Amino acid sequence: MKKNIVFRTDGNGKAGIGHVMRCISLSKELSGKASVTFILSDESKDIKQFIEDNSGKCRVEVLPDVGHEYIHGKPFSSEHSLQDAKYTENIINGLGEVDFLIADHYGIDSKWEKQFEGMVKHIMVIDDLANRKHFCDILHDQNFYVDSKTRYDSLVDNKCVKLLGTSYALLRDEFQVTEKAPVKDKVESILVSFGGSDADNVTHNVLKVLTQEEYKHINVNVVTGNYGKNKHAIRQICDNHTNFTYRQQIDYMAKLMCEADLFIGAGGSTSWERMAVGLPSIIISIADNQTKICEDMAKEGLVKYVGTAKNYNPENFKSCLNEVIKDKKWRKFASEEGRKLVDGRGAKKVAAHIFSLLIxxxxxxxxxxxxxxxxxxxxxxxxxxxxxxxxxxxxxxxxxxxxxxxxxxxxxxxxxxxxxxxxxxxxxxxxxxxxxxxxxxxxxxxxxxxxxxxxxxxxxxxxxxxxxxxxxxxxxxxxxxxxxxxxxxxxxxxxxxxxxxxxxxx
CATH class of the missing domain: 3.40.630.30 (Gcn5-related N-acetyltransferase (GNAT))
Structure with a gap:
């Protein structure tokens, strides 16, 4: 008998679609043994088709407008939480017996989760902020923190299964790379990507440096998402330089990463994709929740971190870029250590923990x-x-x-x-x-x-x-x-x- 699993998540041009992407990766591992449904807020209705196209046979439902604007990164207000939970319950009631409810949303906390006690068999939470209490059977945080093992000790029950760290990174199958080409003496290819929305236009700022004469011998691949508001201007820059190639919303990112010698991008979930394929990176934090991850990775020498998007300094970035291009020893270290931390099987492991509670x-x-x-x-x-x-x-x-x-x-x-x-x-x-x-x-x-x-x-x-x-x-x-x-x-x-x-x- 197939299991019944429900995701409650959101993603849009304002908040980015990182939550949705990692849920899609997990859903693909679940869908062989489960019927999977995604529930989105009205604010995320524009990505309904995207999820349907990329998650296999998953069903997607959209909640009615709850009448409260969500502030990304903040928990729902009490009224908003109860209203969202009520509408979510209405959909769940029509799905039959639900084995797992999986919430990946910064607005959701224990108040929302407790509304489903007795309605679903188990609850799982995907988080990376560790700033609010949760009522769940499984807590997942795939990110790299120096204090990762203790961050949630006071926020979940002792019986909660905590899946913490990069070993549980929710990546697509394409990132299960078994072999990686040796690190080259020279950097010949750079891959640039700042996620699905890039609200701060960091890609454009980085390209101002990479288009300078001294880098014309390096091939630069630039990838944006469908929700990038500056994608047309970025495409124009790429079209004006023969060593640049522009791509939008692709499904072969792992291939490009394996072919690149250096990555320049954000400190979000693509960090674990890059580590899985052994790609050294220069990163810029484009969201508050990325900053500590970036700092902790940099302390361990896993990445080169040049600060936040809001404090971007082109001279600092260029100095770091030149240093990395010259430093093969560091690039080799980052490649090898990254692959030790991320094996690309995180989604399989998390799915297995979910099904283990149904045994x-x-x-x-x-x-x-x-x-x-x-x-x-x-x-x-x-x-x-x-x-x-x-x-x-x-x-x-x-x-x-x-x-x-x-x-x-x-x-x-x-x-x-x-x-x-x-x-x-x-x-x-x-x-x-x-x-x-x-x-x-x-x-x-x-x-x-x-x-x-x-x-x-x-x-x-x-x-x-x-x-x-x-x-x-x-x-x-x-x-x-x-x-x-x-x-x-x-x-x-x-x-x-x-x-x-x-x-x-x-």
């Missing part, structure tokens, strides 16, 4: 002996077991009875919507555990392996709080398992001829 895990009962025998003995699961041979029902029954009665093991069955999807076993030695996990026949290659592993680890934390580490033995040929264990923070600690031993501290 129920229970101890296996005596009546399930035969079912588990059939699941264990399926060819696909035996292919990835250490032995790989078929075993008899009698030997299985002896094993099953021993495992179920043992105090040193737990045999668990995972289900969703009353359908069994997988089996997990934990074997304990002191404060250490060994995990064995497999999906039931019919559930392979459907994206349930990672949610099952996450749900299993959560069960262990809740039920065996003395356990300090988890190990897993994985066959070298089992690439899918190696990927999901890496996605949950396991690291290889040893290898043998056929297997590798993985470890995660709890």
């Amino acid at each position: 129920n895990i229970r101890k296996a009962s005596d009546s399930e002996c035969e079912n588990i025998y059939n699941w264990r003995n399926s060819e696909i699961n035996r292919n990835y077991s250490n032995d790989g041979k078929k075993f008899s029902y009698e030997s299985h029954c002896r094993w099953f009875e021993q495992i179920v009665e043992s105090e040193d093991s737990d045999l668990l069955v995972a289900s969703s919507d009353n359908a069994e999807i997988g089996v997990v076993r934990f074997d304990y030695t002191g404060d250490k555990s060994l995990i064995s996990i497999y999906l039931i026949l019919g559930w392979h290659n459907k994206g349930w392996g990672l949610p099952l592993l996450i749900s299993s680890i959560n069960w262990l934390k809740q039920n065996k709080n003395n356990i300090k580490e988890i190990k897993a033995e994985i066959l070298h040929k089992n690439k899918a398992s190696k990927q999901i264990f890496a996605d949950t923070g396991f690291c290889v600690i040893s290898e043998s001829e056929n297997t590798s031993l993985w470890l995660k501290t709890v």
